[in-house]
Amino acid sequence: MSQAVRNTYAQVSGEVYAEVRTFYAWQMRRVDALDIEGFAATFTEDGEVVHAGGAVQRGREQMLAGMRAALPRYRDIAVRHWFDHVLIEADPVDGDTLHVSYYSLVTQTDREGNVVFEPTFTVEDELVRRDGVLYTRRRVIHRDTPVEPPVQAG
Amino acid sequence: MSQAVRNTYAQVSGEVYAEVRTFYAWQMRRVDALDIEGFAATFTEDGEVVHAGGAVQRGREQMLAGMRAALPRYRDIAVRHWFDHVLIEADPVDGDTLHVSYYSLVTQTDREGNVVFEPTFTVEDELVRRDGVLYTRRRVIHRDTPVEPPVQAG
Amino acid sequence: MSQAVRNTYAQVSGEVYAEVRTFYAWQMRRVDALDIEGFAATFTEDGEVVHAGGAVQRGREQMLAGMRAALPRYRDIAVRHWFDHVLIEADPVDGDTLHVSYYSLVTQTDREGNVVFEPTFTVEDELVRRDGVLYTRRRVIHRDTPVEPPVQAG
Numbered sequence: 001m002s003q004a005v006r007n008t009y010a011q012v013s014g015e016v017y018a019e020v021r022t023f024y025a026w027q028m029r030r031v032d033a034l035d036i037e038g039f040a041a042t043f044t045e046d047g048e049v050v051h052a053g054g055a056v057q058r059g060r061e062q063m064l065a066g067m068r069a070a071l072p073r074y075r076d077i078a079v080r081h082w083f084d085h086v087l088i089e090a091d092p093v094d095g096d097t098l099h100v101s102y103y104s105l106v107t108q109t110d111r112e113g114n115v116v117f118e119p120t121f122t123v124e125d126e127l128v129r130r131d132g133v134l135y136t137r138r139r140v141i142h143r144d145t146p147v148e149p150p151v152q153a154g
Numbered sequence: 155m156s157q158a159v160r161n162t163y164a165q166v167s168g169e170v171y172a173e174v175r176t177f178y179a180w181q182m183r184r185v186d187a188l189d190i191e192g193f194a195a196t197f198t199e200d201g202e203v204v205h206a207g208g209a210v211q212r213g214r215e216q217m218l219a220g221m222r223a224a225l226p227r228y229r230d231i232a233v234r235h236w237f238d239h240v241l242i243e244a245d246p247v248d249g250d251t252l253h254v255s256y257y258s259l260v261t262q263t264d265r266e267g268n269v270v271f272e273p274t275f276t277v278e279d280e281l282v283r284r285d286g287v288l289y290t291r292r293r294v295i296h297r298d299t300p301v302e303p304p305v306q307a308g
Numbered sequence: 309m310s311q312a313v314r315n316t317y318a319q320v321s322g323e324v325y326a327e328v329r330t331f332y333a334w335q336m337r338r339v340d341a342l343d344i345e346g347f348a349a350t351f352t353e354d355g356e357v358v359h360a361g362g363a364v365q366r367g368r369e370q371m372l373a374g375m376r377a378a379l380p381r382y383r384d385i386a387v388r389h390w391f392d393h394v395l396i397e398a399d400p401v402d403g404d405t406l407h408v409s410y411y412s413l414v415t416q417t418d419r420e421g422n423v424v425f426e427p428t429f430t431v432e433d434e435l436v437r438r439d440g441v442l443y444t445r446r447r448v449i450h451r452d453t454p455v456e457p458p459v460q461a462g
Contacts, residue, residue, distance in 0.1 A: 009180040011286075014168025014322025017175065021325065025393035025410075026317040034455050078452035080411055080428050082392045084236045085179035102179075103234055105261065107413065109452055113427035119267035120234050132319075144232035144263055147188050163334040165440075168322025171329065238390045239333035256333075257388055259415065273421035274388050298386035298417055301342050 010089040020088050020100060020127070023134040028081045034074055036067040044128060044135045052121060052143040077108040096129040097137075104141075120144045164243040174242050174254060174281070177288040182235045188228055190221040198282060198289045206275060206297040231262040250283040251291075258295075274298045318397040328396050328408060328435070331442040336389045342382055344375040352436060352443045360429060360451040385416040404437040405445075412449075428452045 012020075023042075030038040040060040043049075049057045057063045082105040091097035102125075106118040126138040166174075177196075184193040194214040197203075203211045211217045236259040245251035256279075260272040280292040320328075331350075338347040348368040351357075357365045365371045390413040399405035410433075414426040434446040 014172045017172035018322045018325035025395045076454050087179045109427045115425040117269040119263045146230050146232050168326045171326035241333045271423040273417045300384050
């Protein structure tokens with residue numbers, strides 16, 4: 001079941017919390033530096049990204065092609081991805097698989113220093129640890145949209 | 155003494171740091187999903203919230219009533235609470251009580267993807283651990299206001 | 309080599325992760341409260357700050373003088389520094405020296421609650437632990453600027 005609709009949450013150890021936050025600190029430096037090869041290398045070879053609009057990229061080659069096509073729109077801006085509220089859950093079967101979700105805020109700063117914001121997103125990742133190193137195996141990006149307020153009893 | 159005016163700070167273990175960050179990741183998902191019952195359930199039954207304007211809600215029933223009344227203003231926006239600089243201190247007497255403060259930034263994204271920001275806040279929480287689960291027992295929300303710069307010696 | 313251009317990253321323990329995040333939570337509360345003496349005390353006596361524009365402050369006295377001169381522009385705003393993606397690496401020789409880098413976003417909220425943003429920054433710190441307490445020994449602040457997209461193979 002999606003973490004978004006569950007009724008409880010799992011604890012995580014301090015070690016794994018630091019490991020995951022460090023992984024994302026590294027992965028986001030790569031994408032924000034437009035180091036698309038380095039970014040793709042933080043995914044498994046068969047890594048998959050499901051974008052908010054529904055487009056799916058499967059494997060590093062598709063990811064690289066997609067990122068290369070998107071590069072021109074970053075020519076004059078410094079982009080930064082900010083994460084928060086990371087929820088981490090170990091897979092019940094495979095201790096080297098982690099189910100993670102987090103909030104994401106993206107800033108774009110132009111050469112004059114003006115900052116604009118993309119819409120906020122919530123991301124669900126499946127991470128896998130291989131030889132002690134984390135990789136993203138699957139990423140599903142959800143654009144945050146208004147929720148219908150619950151019906152109120154009279 | 156309030157954490158805002160103390161001269162030092164306490165260390166926290168990696169385990170408790172991850173526990174507290176995970177608790178907030180969960181609690182904020184509830185409020186941002188407008189799951190007001192789920193959000194109220196992250197407070198103790200007698201939980202108390204002191205809002206920035208001075209209004210006080212005591213107990214889950216008052217909290218629920220206040221949140222129900224506020225729901226209409228979230229009808230067309232996706233709200234997200236972002237936290238940072240979490241300071242955690244174990245109570246010197248009761249190891250299952252934690253005194254926590256943190257920065258809070260709130261984004262509101264409309265259906266077109268435009269992001270606006272509420273004023274920033276600093277929050278002080280008293281958390282209590284019961285059967286291994288954290289709950290908020292008391293929350294005091296401070297709106298960030300300009301401080302009077304200190305007088306400068308000639 | 310700068311963390312910005314390396315090809316890999318170091319893991320950090322949960323304990324050190326929590327220690328460093330707690331240190332910054334405290335240090336930023338000091339600067340955001342305009343407690344310039346308290347802020348300077350989080351640096352070593354010979355602490356050094358290299359600002360984004362190239363200006364260098366060496367030692368607490370120079371830091372205090374610089375901050376006193378800057379105080380007037382904070383008279384009517386509440387400033388808050390937000391950090392993310394903290395990368396921490398223990399010095400290979402001295403276990404009490406940490407090399408840290410992080411993203412920084414700065415909000416300025418006026419008395420009416422309007423929030424404006426400074427350009428985003430990436431900061432590199434050298435921290436040193438003395439008698440169990442962390443201090444900043446050196447800080448280099450980089451303003452985030454657009455990167456030149458890599459040349460694309462035909």
